[in-house]
Amino acid sequence: MLIESGKIVAIEPDGLWVETISRSTCGSCAAQKGCGQSLLAKFAGHTTFIWVSLGGRDSQDYSIGETIELGVPEAVVANGSLLVYFVPLLSLLAATLAASYAGAGEGLTTLAGLLGLVAGGVLVRWRAHVTRHDSRLQPVLVEGRQPVKFA
Template sequence: MLIETGKVVAVESDGLWVETISRSTCGSCAAQKGCGQSLLAKLAGHTTYLWVSLGGRNSADYQVGDDIELGVPEAVVANGSLLVYLLPLITLLGFTLAASELGWGEGATTLAGLFGLVAGGALVRWRAHVTRHDSRLQPVLVDDQQVVSVS
C-alpha cells in the first residue's frame, strides 16, 4: 500500500475532502537538483483535492486542518499507469500499422496514427468515468481504526 499524507479541508457526514501535494517520484535521485520534474513540483506544489470515505468512522473525530494518511493499493497505481500510458501508444501503433497495410499514403498513415492516439486517450477517459465510484480504486484512510492488508 502506498501511503500519502494529506490535510483535511472539509468534513462531510460520510467522507472527507483532503488536500494533497504532489511530490516528485524521483526525490532520491542523484540528479534531483538538475531535474525539471523536481523543480516544478517544488515551485508549483500541485495541489489535488480528493474525497475519501470515512468507512464507518465518526465524522466528529475529524476537523478541518487535521493531517491524515491516505493509502492506495500498489496494484491500483501500477494497473492505472499501464492503462494510461500504454493504451494510447498501442492504439497509435495499431492504427498506424493498419493504415500502412492498407497502402495508404504517408500523410494518411500519420493521420491514422494520430487518430489512434486520440482514440486511446478517449478510451482511457471513458474507463476513468466508468470506474470513478469503484471503491476498490479509491484511496482509504490509514489509521489505528483500519487494518492495512496487502492482497
C-alpha cells in the first residue's frame, strides 16, 4: 500500500475532501532531476484534492486542517499506469499499421496514427468515468498503518 499524507479541507457526512501534495514518490525516484512532475511540484506547489470515504466513521471525529494518511493499493497504481500509457500507445500503433497495410499514403498513415492516439485517450477517459465510484480503486483512510476495510 502506498501511503500519502494530506490535509482535510472540507468535511461531508460520508466523506472528506483532502488536499495532497505529491512528495513521497518524488523523493525516492531515480529520475528526480529530469522529471517534469517534480519540477512542477517544486515551483507550483501542485496540489490535488481527493474525496475519501469515511467508511462508516463519524465525520465529527475529523476537523478541517487536520493531517491524515491515505493509502492506495500498489496494484491500483500499477494497473492505472498501464491503462493510461499503453492503451493510447497501442491504439496509435494499431491505427498506423492498419492504414499502412491498407496502402494509405504517408500523410493518411500519420493522420490515422493521430486518430488512433486520440481514440485511445477517449477510451481511457471513458474507462475512468465508468469506474470513478468503484470503492476498490479509491484511496482509503489509514489509521496506525492499517487500511480500513469496506464492508
